[in-house]
Amino acid sequence: MNTFLKLHRDDNVQVALRMAPKGSIIKAEGGPVGTLTEVAMAHKVADRAISEGEMVIKYGMPIGVATVDIAPGAHVHVHNIASRYTATHYREEDAGLTDA
Template sequence: MTTTDTRLLLLSDADNVLVARATIEAGETVAVSGTPVTLTARVIMGHKLARRTIPAGALVLKYGAPIGTATRDIGIGEHVHLHNLKSNYTATHSLEAARADAEGEQQ
């Protein structure tokens, strides 16, 4: 049995991300599939963390379905969001505004 922090939710066994059930602050350590990971950035409720390493170009799976493509390698426990994920469904011009908002959230 692999243990994962109770603040993280696995929606489908096929997923390579976990969803934060609560805000987790930078510097806190969480267990991700039995691996302790210290977060380098604040992850707010509803955002995703990598369940395992996701290589650049790989599909990111949530609910067992692809939600986008990793734009760079994403390490286990790393925040998965607009800074390292390209939506396969949202037009690029819509993402530019969202990325600017996300960068403001992380500061």
């Protein structure tokens, strides 16, 4: 079975259905992409390059803005996207950032 789920055709991220080790393969429109790090269940990975300032799309809708250039296969989370409403409160040690 696929390790990643694309929730909407417009999305530029996919969601891990279980803990995915580094190098796990994501099926993407541009061809297969390997994850650059380990990714925890229900966390997100870019399935194509996302430029700084570009919207991150999940459920077909924007969930925040990329704060840096994000490479295909990179973990997309609190370290590289930002809310357009309120800053996200998180504890660094608990946020599941294996690549931060």
